[in-house]
Amino acid sequence: MRFANAWLAFVLVATQALGVAAELCTIDILFRGRRVTFRNIPSGSFQQTKVQGKRCIISVDDSCQPTQVGLDQNYWSVKLREEALGLGQSV
Numbered sequence: 487m488r489f490a491n492a493w494l495a496f497v498l499v500a501t502q503a504l505g506v507a508a509e510l511c512t513i514d515i516l517f518r519g520r521r522v523t524f525r526n527i528p529s530g531s532f533q534q535t536k537v538q539g540k541r542c543i544i545s546v547d548d549s550c551q552p553t554q555v556g557l558d559q560n561y562w563s564v565k566l567r568e569e570a571l572g573l574g575q576s577v
């Protein structure tokens with residue numbers, strides 16, 4: 487009986503977690519003069535890609551708004567770098 491209760495609790499928590507992370511985000515940025523599109527980023531997480539040999543990283547919050555953009559190990563607050571990077575959300 488304990489195993490069944492523990493399994494049910496696990497299934498409920500896993501189902502709720504999948505429901506929260508189900509929203510996928512698409513973000514466009516202008517990076518060193520080149521448009522880079524990040525697709526299918528789970529909300530509340532990050533994604534990385536290579537651009538001109540550098541690792542470019544973007545994080546998004548639970549509402550698909552970008553929170554940080556980074557190059558290699560250096561992260562910048564979006565509010566500080568928004569104009570320099572030409573950051574905007576695509577539809």
